């Protein structure tokens with residue numbers, strides 16, 4: 009699996025219809041958590057965020073919201089922002105447009121949000137344009153920094169360093185509240201929150 013911890017400027021230029029980072033004048037970071045809610049990983053994340061009065065955006069999978077609805081409600085109750093990550097975690101490059109859009113629509117019945125992130129970062133220009141159109145009105149949120157927490161070959165230390173070395177004010181950072189990411193997350197997330205809190209950063213939702 010090939011990916012870069014830091015999204016190159018050229019990729020950002022090629023997809024100007026997507027949001028990759030946020031222009032800010034203050035020390036603000038935008039933490040995002042994909043693929044939840046999960047009954048174990050999500051409460052762990054919520055607890056860490058609470059300790060630092062941090063808010064984050066959760067790109068939820070529709071079917072996980074249905075299965076873990078109490079956890080989903082806790083995410084919202086604690087002031088975090090829910091966002092659409094399709095119902096079945098589909099890869100847009102491998103899915104017919106109609107099926108893909110129906111799947112996002114199904115997720116939007118259960119996730120009330122104006123934000124969308126395509127699973128694997130893979131959706132066609134046509135699909136993204138349709139989702140940004142009048143019917144869906146979804147903004148596409150990509151990222152500036154990948155923690156790599158989903159990659160079993162990344163050590164927890166490297167996951168931590170991926171974020172520490174690449175994040176700056178306005179960065180959108182990707183984590184996963186999933187079982188697979190939990191070993192990396194349980195090491196890296198508390199330390200990342202600590203590190204940036206000490207540098208007087210704030211953690212806010214995407215709005």
Ligand SMILES: [Zn+2]
Nearest residue numbers: 042043127128
């Ligand atoms: Zn995902």
